[in-house]
Amino acid sequence: MAEAVSDTVLRAHPRHPGALHYLIHAVDDPSSAARGLDAARVYGEVAPAAAHAQHMTSHIFIALGQWDDVVRANLRAYAANGPERVFGHGTQWLAYGLLQQGRVGEAQAWLDSMLTYQRDVAAGATPAVRGRADADAHAVLMTAAHVINAEAWDSPLARMRFDTTHLRSIDTRTAADFFVGYAAAQRARRPVDLTPGSREADRLLVDSLLERISARTARARAAGARAVPLGEAEAMERMLRAEQHAMANQPDSALALLRAAAEQWEALAFAYGPPGTVKPPRERAAEILLAVGRPAEALAELEQAEGMAPGRSLARLYRARALLALGRRDEAAREYRELAGVWQGADVTFPRREEARWGSTLLPAGNVDASVALDTVVYASGELALRGTLYRPRAAGRHPGLVVLHGSATCWSPSSADILGRLFAMQGYVTFFPCRRGMGLSAGEGLTIREQLQREGITPRDSAFGMRSNELLATTQLEDVRAAIAAIRARPDVDPSRVAVTGISYGGILTMLAAEADPTLRAAVAFAPAAMNWGWNAPLRDRLLADARRTRVPVLVLQAENDWHVGPTRELPAAVRAGGGEGTGKLYPAIGANVGDGHGLMVLTPELWREDVLEFLEQQMKARSRP
Incomplete structure (x- = not known):
């Protein structure tokens, strides 16, 4: 009407x-x-x-996912206020649009202004144009959106607790707890503690917040709360319960809860603006489905998600990945191209921008470069048939080989492998990206460390957890690495006397272990080895230092200044030298504004380390093809 x-x-x-x-x-x-x-x-x-x-x-x-227009409109709205700067509804939408564009730093600045305004209103230092409740509500909603859309799990914002006394609506009060619990759940799913007991503390935090949310929604139901706010609160409750199941490595039960949350949210009267559940439940379901190798189901969830939250950048990224996994390369390329346009003004350190650029420029060509070929390789580790991706020069002859080891969370993404594979293969290296047991292309072959511990009944609460994790790292995981090295040496296009290993994070740890275990390697380049647990995991640190003193393979250790801990770059090369070996370390300038942003040095900013690494490998391996 x-x-x-x-x-x-x-x-x-x-x-x-x-x-x-x-x-x-x-x-x-x-x-x-x-x-x-x-x-x-x-x-x-x-x-x-x-x-x-x-x-x-x-x-x-915003209903059409036109983020440039969302940002421009709300910037004009803010300017039209004149000297009276009002933070609230329009600021929330502005920051949300900036987050979709990957302009996280600018979104953070607007959030900081909102939080300052909210504190001033609470203290009576600034008149509340729309009342304290409005300032409190928008401070909560902007913080929640920032943490979840920027995936800022380690930011102080992710642990921010709000006074919800003045919040009128059950959905906003729930959001104040939901985003903290959601971030804690993502931290708890890491394979290692950043500080002693950190994952267990995060699990307990999720449990306590879920209990609080559940009690609150029960009271609201009994009191006859309005349908839309209550429904959104109940959907967030289901979503956080799904994270409990995801933490327990129970994807199917997590997916059932997320789908129930989605159906509940979709049945409500539509509420305009950023998603009322902060994170669309079907988007999270798609993320889990991609992680467990079910891209067709992920795509179906994403198509349904568009009806409630169109054009969200993370959803589009997941769609591109699903299409790629299904072999629909042209469609994936189009999605990546459009995303590259959305993210053209993104922060330099925005981690997804390079994947979009890669997908938009390389997929339609079908090959990374006329001089480089791409293969999928099956290799044996004991009785397991593991898989990996290999980039090789098309030029005839025997080339030096390079094994590139992934971190703990997952095997190499197609974009990361492609960027690094091209970089090294175009310099003449046969470059192998193996997936260790149970991960990525090797899913279903053997158990990851997490799965093995779960099978043995060892939980992060147990004192044996850390020691057993270290033991598996140095046995089954190292066995997979040694098998990958053997596989590349056996290739007819590789000179077996000129093979090196490199890796990031957990892969950096394995690089150091492999260098000690195999003195025939020509070089080892470790990016951020043990940076996440150097400060507290003394047994692992001591093992790495002891191995370093016995290592005779030339070692280069690289980190950014704002990695989690830079002790590895300072101490490991020194230990190699103390044992009579050749060890070099280098710290690069900080990447991004936060501690931990620099952990992605290897994949985020190859332009920083490219010349140093290629020169090191050239010196150690004389990277020229041999007839």
């Missing part, structure tokens, strides 16, 4: 501000928003000095 009335007025008065306003409100859901696009464009011109009018146009833009 509102749309029809507005249309009638606009036919007679095409620039009537009231009719434009009501038309936008009438159609600002994803299924109808296209009918309001012309009105949004006109309204922005009709009322340039009206802050609310400028913001209103973004109701249409």
Whole structure:
């Protein structure tokens, strides 16, 4: 009815501000928003000095996933306030749009302003234009959106606890706990503690927050809370319960809970703006499905998710990955190209931008470079048939070989392997990216460390957890690495006397262990080995230092200054030298603004270390093909 009335007025008065306003409100859901696009464009011109009018146009833009327009509209709205800077509804939408564009630093700045405003309002130092409850609510919603969309699990923001006394709505009070619990769940799923007992503390935090949310929603139901806020709160409760199952390595039960949360959310009357559940449940379901190798199901979830939260950048990234996994390369390339456009102004350290660039420029060609060939390799580790990806020069002859080891969470993503594989293969290296047992292309072949510990009944609460993890690292995991080295040496296009190993994080640890175990290697380049646990895992640190003193393979250790701990770069090369070997360490400038951002040095900024590593390998291996 509102749309029809507005249309009638606009036919007679095409620039009537009231009719434009009501038309936008009438159609600002994803299924109808296209009918309001012309009105949004006109309204922005009709009322340039009206802050609310400028913001209103973004109701249409956000429903269509048009992030450039969302950002521009809310910047205009903020400027239209004049000297009276108001933080709240429009600021929330602005920061959300910036997060979709990968402009995380700018979103953080707006969030900081919102939090300052909220604190000043609470202290009575600043008049609350719309009341304290409004300032508190938007501080919660902006923080929650920032942590979850930027995946800032280790940021102080992810541990921020809000006073919810003045929050009126059950969904906002729930969001204040949900994002903290969700971030804790992601930290708890790491294979190692960053500090002693950190994963167990995060598991307990998830449990306590879920108990609190559950009690609150039960009280709200009994009190007859409004359907939409209560439904969103209940959906978030289900989503956090799903994270409990994901932490326990129970993907199917986690998926069942996420789908139930999605169905509940989708059945509610549509609420415009950023997702009321903070994280769309089907988007999270797709993420889990991709991780367990079910891309077709992931794609189906993402298609349904578009109906509630169109054009979200993470959802589009997951869609591109699912299409790629299904062999639909042209469709994946189109998705990556569009994402590269969305992220063209992203932060330099934005981790997903390089994947989008890679997918948009390389996939349609079908090959990375005319001089480089790409193969999938099966190799034996004991009775296991493991797999990996190999990049090789097309030039005839025998080449030096390089084995590149992934971290603890997963095997190499297609984009990371491709970027590094091209880099080294174009310099003449046969470059092998093996997936260790139970991971990536080797899924189903053997057990990961996490799965093995679970089978043995050892939990992070047990005193034996750390010691047994270290033992598996130095046995089954190292066996897989040695098998990969043997496999590349056996290739007819590889000179077996010129093989080196490199790796990141957990792969950096294995690089150091392999260098000690196999003195016939020509070089070892370890990126951020044990950086996440150097400060507290004394048995692992002592083992690495002892091995380093026995290592006769030339070693290069590399980190960024804002890695979790830079002790490995300072101490491991010194230990190699103390034992009579050749050890070199180098620290690069910080990547990003946060501690831990630098841990991704190897994959985020190869331009920083490229010349150093290639020169080191050239010196140690004389990387020239032999006839």
